[in-house]
Amino acid sequence: MGNYCFHGRSSKDAVNRYEEMSVSRLFALLFVISGYTKPARGVPLRPVCDPRVMDRFIKEARDAENAVKEREEACALPEDLQLPVTNVNVMEWDAEDSRTKEEEVQAGLSLLSQAMLAAHGHVTSRATRQHLETVHSNLRSIAQILKSLNMQEIGSSDSQPRRTFAVRSVDELLRVHTNFLRGKVKLLLSAAEACRPERS
Incomplete structure (x- = not known):
């Protein structure tokens, strides 16, 4: 005492x-x-709108992608994984309404999360498994960021992006993950109303 x-x-x-x-x-x-x-209600979570937050996620995605490229023996998967198409036509994207963009990004994040878990179940390399766990955790964090910005959640966890394609290796999976964050996710967050500076 x-x-x-x-x-x-x-x-x-x-x-x-x-x-x-x-x-x-x-x-x-x-x-x-x-x-x-x-946290107290009504306090805006503006720090998540700091571009450095998304840049950190993208950097970790690239680091994981580069690390796995050096471990070719651990990259082959026994089944195809469906992933969201990542290329973006900016003019077409800008013409979409915000609801459509949110649904596309959230469905893509969900599909990537499912693919990370599926790949994790097949990989035997401890280092590769850790990279998959990190990026899966980051995907969940990004989903929470979207939720904190009051973006409406998609109606079903089974919702799919409008276009998908198949990959069959971990390095391809991580490359798509990086490109999805650099493209549609970053575009959506940068355009979010909550991320725009307040008018004086």
Whole structure:
């Protein structure tokens, strides 16, 4: 319990005072913890709109892609994985309504997440498995960012992007993942209303 010195007080008063201090400290600690785990409502999560956040995800995607390219023996998969098409015609993309763009990106993220899990189940290399776990975690974080920006969620987890294609290796999977983040995801986030500077 520690050594405490209470000058000029009876031992009973000292014990009561110590217990009061302990309770106060406990409530203070709980208050601080709740402040970290339960953000106040109405506080905008503008830091997620910082371009450096998305750039970090893209850098980690590239790092994983480059690392796996050096491990060719761990890249072949026994089945095709369906992935979203990543090439973007910017003029056509700009002409799409925001709801269509959100659905396309969210469906693509969902399909990539499923593919990462499927690949993880087939890969035996520990290093490659760790890369897949990292990018899968990042995909979930990006989905949370979209949710924090009040973008409507797609109606079903089975929703598919409008166009898909098949790959059969981990390095191809990670290349598509990188390109999807650099393309449609970054375009969607950069255009989001919540990411635009407030007018004075």
